Amino acid sequence: MSVAIENFVKAIYKNGKSNTNNTKPGNIAKALNISSAAATDMAQKLAAKDIIVYQKYQPLKLTEKGNKMALTIVRKHRLWESLLFKLFDLSLHDIHREAELLEHQTSDLLAEKISEYLGNPKFDPHGDPIPNANGDITTVDTSMPLSKASEGKSYIISRLLSTDKEFFDFCSANALKYGNTIQVSKQFTSSKMTQISINNNTIVLNSDFTNIIYVNENN
Amino acid sequence: MSVAIENFVKAIYKNGKSNTNNTKPGNIAKALNISSAAATDMAQKLAAKDIIVYQKYQPLKLTEKGNKMALTIVRKHRLWESLLFKLFDLSLHDIHREAELLEHQTSDLLAEKISEYLGNPKFDPHGDPIPNANGDITTVDTSMPLSKASEGKSYIISRLLSTDKEFFDFCSANALKYGNTIQVSKQFTSSKMTQISINNNTIVLNSDFTNIIYVNENN
DNA sequence: AATTATTTTTAAGCTTACTTAAAAATTTAT
DNA sequence: ATAAATTTTTAAGTAAGCTTAAAAATAATT
Numbered sequence: 001m002s003v004a005i006e007n008f009v010k011a012i013y014k015n016g017k018s019n020t021n022n023t024k025p026g027n028i029a030k031a032l033n034i035s036s037a038a039a040t041d042m043a044q045k046l047a048a049k050d051i052i053v054y055q056k057y058q059p060l061k062l063t064e065k066g067n068k069m070a071l072t073i074v075r076k077h078r079l080w081e082s083l084l085f086k087l088f089d090l091s092l093h094d095i096h097r098e099a100e101l102l103e104h105q106t107s108d109l110l111a112e113k114i115s116e117y118l119g120n121p122k123f124d125p126h127g128d129p130i131p132n133a134n135g136d137i138t139t140v141d142t143s144m145p146l147s148k149a150s151e152g153k154s155y156i157i158s159r160l161l162s163t164d165k166e167f168f169d170f171c172s173a174n175a176l177k178y179g180n181t182i183q184v185s186k187q188f189t190s191s192k193m194t195q196i197s198i199n200n201n202t203i204v205l206n207s208d209f210t211n212i213i214y215v216n217e218n219n
Numbered sequence: 220m221s222v223a224i225e226n227f228v229k230a231i232y233k234n235g236k237s238n239t240n241n242t243k244p245g246n247i248a249k250a251l252n253i254s255s256a257a258a259t260d261m262a263q264k265l266a267a268k269d270i271i272v273y274q275k276y277q278p279l280k281l282t283e284k285g286n287k288m289a290l291t292i293v294r295k296h297r298l299w300e301s302l303l304f305k306l307f308d309l310s311l312h313d314i315h316r317e318a319e320l321l322e323h324q325t326s327d328l329l330a331e332k333i334s335e336y337l338g339n340p341k342f343d344p345h346g347d348p349i350p351n352a353n354g355d356i357t358t359v360d361t362s363m364p365l366s367k368a369s370e371g372k373s374y375i376i377s378r379l380l381s382t383d384k385e386f387f388d389f390c391s392a393n394a395l396k397y398g399n400t401i402q403v404s405k406q407f408t409s410s411k412m413t414q415i416s417i418n419n420n421t422i423v424l425n426s427d428f429t430n431i432i433y434v435n436e437n438n
Numbered sequence: 439a440a441t442t443a444t445t446t447t448t449a450a451g452c453t454t455a456c457t458t459a460a461a462a463a464t465t466t467a468t
Numbered sequence: 469a470t471a472a473a474t475t476t477t478t479a480a481g482t483a484a485g486c487t488t489a490a491a492a493a494t495a496a497t498t
Contacts (some may be wrong), residue, residue, distance in 0.1 A: 017447060026475060038456055045454090057476060088332040101324035110317050140455065189481055212392040223485060257486055259447055264484090276446060326441060371496065 003104045006073050007032055007041050009051060012060050013070035016120070023059040071135035077103040078124040079114045083126045084180045086118065088171050092125070093162060108133070118179055119156070125178045127159045127214065146194055147210035149184045155215035156181055162212050170209075175199050181218055222323045223281060225292050226251055227261050231279050232289035232290055242278040290354035296322040296345040297350075298333045304344045305337065305398045308391050311344070311382060326406035327352070337398055338375070344397045346378045346433065361436070366429035368403045375400055381431050389428075394418050400437055 011031040015022040025039035032039070047054035061204040064069060080099035084090060089100075097168065106114075112133065115121070122138040124130055131137045143158040158179050160171060171177065175198050186195040192207040205213070221355040230250040244258035247376065251258070268275035281289060298319040299318035303309060309317075325333075331352065333342070341357040343349055343430060348356045362377040376399050390396065394417050405414040411426040424432070 002454075024476080034455085035457065037458080037474065037478080042455080044477095084329075089338055090328075090332060094328065098326060098329050102321060105320035105324050107317060109309075109313065110296075110303075110307075115308060117306055221484075244445080253485085254487065255489080256445065256448080261485080264448095 001069065004042070006104050008046065008064065009040075009066055009070045009074065010073050012052065012062055013067070013074065016059075016062070018099070021059055023061070024057075025060065027061065056119075063174075068135050071131040071137070072108075075131040075133070075135075076111050076131040077129060078105045079111055079118070080106070081109055081126070082118050082121055082130070082178060083114050086177055089168070091165070091168075092105075102157055121179070123158055125159055127161065132172040143214045145152045145214075146184070146205070146210045146213040146215050147187075147192070147207055149187070149194070150186050151184055153218070154181060154183050156215065156218050158182070158216045159214035160212065161214065169208070171213075174201070174203055176213065182215070220288065221260055223261070224265065224270070225288070225323050227258075227265065228281065228285055228289045229292050229296075231259070231271065232286070232293065235278075235281070240278055242258050242280070243276075244279065249277065251398055272310065282308050287354050290350040290356070291327075292322055293376040294352070294354075295325045295330050297347060298337070299325070301340055301397060302333050302339050302345045305396055308387070309388070310384070326372070340398070341379070342377055344378050346380065359362070362431045362433045363433040363435075365403070365415070366406075366411070366426055368406070368413070368434055370403055373400060373402050373437040375437050377435045378433035379431065380433065384432075386428070393420070393422055396434065400436070428431075 005156055008028065011028045012023050015027050015031060021050050025043055026036045028043075029036045031037035031161070043052060043054045046052045050063055050068065053061045053063060053209055076201070077099050079103045081092075081095050084095045084098060085092070088095075089158055114131075115130075120132075121130055123141060123143065127141070127143075129139060129141075146155070157176060158167045160168070162168070162179065176182075180198065182196045182198045184194065184196050188195070188204075192210075194207075194210045195202060195204045197203075227247065230247045231242050233380070234246050234250060245255045247262075248255045248258035251306070262271060262273045262279055264317075265285070269282055270288065272280045272282060277340060282377055296318050299321045300314050301313045303317060304311070334352075335348075339351075340349055342362065346360070347361075348358060348360075365374070368374055376395060376397055379397065381397070382388070395401075399417065401415045401417045403413065404417050407423075411429075412423050413426075413429045414421060414423045416422075425427045428430045
């Protein structure tokens with residue numbers, strides 16, 4: 001399966017999420033920055049391979065097989081985003097761009113290794129669900145903002161919902177990274193501050209931060 | 220620059236290393252598993268782009284530009300190998316295969332981040348030098364087998380020269396991973412054993428192991 | 439040095455993934 | 469419901485990166 005095909009299938013999947021009628025060749029063409037003619041062409045080829053259902057002038061629909069393909073690609077994309085986010089100081093925008101390329105050159109084996117390394121996360125740093133190797137998606141999000149976390153419990157950071165560079169600089173300076181483990185030592189309810197410990201350091205965060213740092217209970 | 224071009228340039232670089240006469244279209248074709256005709260064709264195209272010097276029936280030679288391209292690809296390949304080796308339990312063979320794909324989808328920025336994360340290593344786990352971002356290669360290898368390391372000093376693991384699965388299993392069970400730091404606490408010269416500490420654990424290794432584990436002084 | 443064997447090059451052709459332009463169908467607006 | 473606008477499809481064509489088969493040049497052998 002070529003990169004062109006993978007991107008085509010992914011675009012149908014993504015466009016279809018928001019609106020079933022958003023998967024006509026023209027819509028997909030726009031998403032991929034190709035001509036409608038090229039999209040119709042590809043659609044007919046993929047129909048012959050039983051990856052999509054194609055009927056003239058109708059929205060494109062993924063077959064079971066096509067859907068599984070899309071989920072595999074989405075999985076790899078989100079695993080890469082999660083890994084790069086954890087390891088490197090890169091903007092979410094940069095990380096997305098890199099993952100967009102790497103996702104197509106990733107064996108199932110490597111995807112498994114990345115997932116394992118990250119503790120088989122169910123959500124990526126954006127909060128988007130990561131399909132498992134079978135293509136199953138967990139839709140129930142058990143994470144919560146740090147402000148809602150309980151005193152004395154251990155948590156794993158699951159998202160940092162911000163695009164602000166200063167916020168990320170602060171986070172990386174304090175090991176507040178996706179996948180890292182923290183202990184919540186105190187919730188100062190009146191002042192809306194949270195005291196946590198991470199790597200034997202204790203820091204106190206105000207609600208600006210604890211509302212955009214999402215965590216999962218560490219069981 | 221397409222994947223086909225990058226692989227072509229890399230093949231000329233690699234074949235040329237061993238023998239300047241080993242870069243005729245036929246040699247490159249074999250390395251890339253394509254026909255000689257395809258190689259000649261590509262050679263003519265790359266000559267037009269000033270990436271190689273092409274003269275009929277002569278070995279292909281990289282221009283300055285082509286050489287820099289090759290070094291950039293080699294750099295990315297070896298950085299990926301180093302990273303994957305550090306992070307995951309994968310055979311060197313698997314790691315090579317993955318790196319072979321990822322190297323072509325890696326921005327200069329990402330390469331920098333990987334390098335930085337690894338501490339800007341000059342050699343990969345195979346012991347092959349990693350060119351820096353300018354394409355400069357360090358040829359002086361300062362690493363040594365662990366058996367030659369000095370008592371009381373700190374070292375960084377730079378290579379694990381083996382293809383034996385059991386050896387790697389032992390290593391990963393004991394945090395003996397590429398890039399990790401160890402302390403040499405004792406060299407038992409008569410019995411050829413070495414006592415090291417890593418992550419607050421102390422282990423004693425015999426010379427079968429200390430001769431294939433290479434380290435660099437940790438300054 | 440001449441013949442044979444090998445390698446390289448040229449030539450013609452194929453597939454993939456596009457493009458633009460025109461024809462056909464659908465959708466929107468009145 | 470019909471005309472106008474938009475979208476989709478078809479048709480023809482292109483570039484990249486291959487293939488095989490034959491011609492041309494080089495290298496090896498005697």
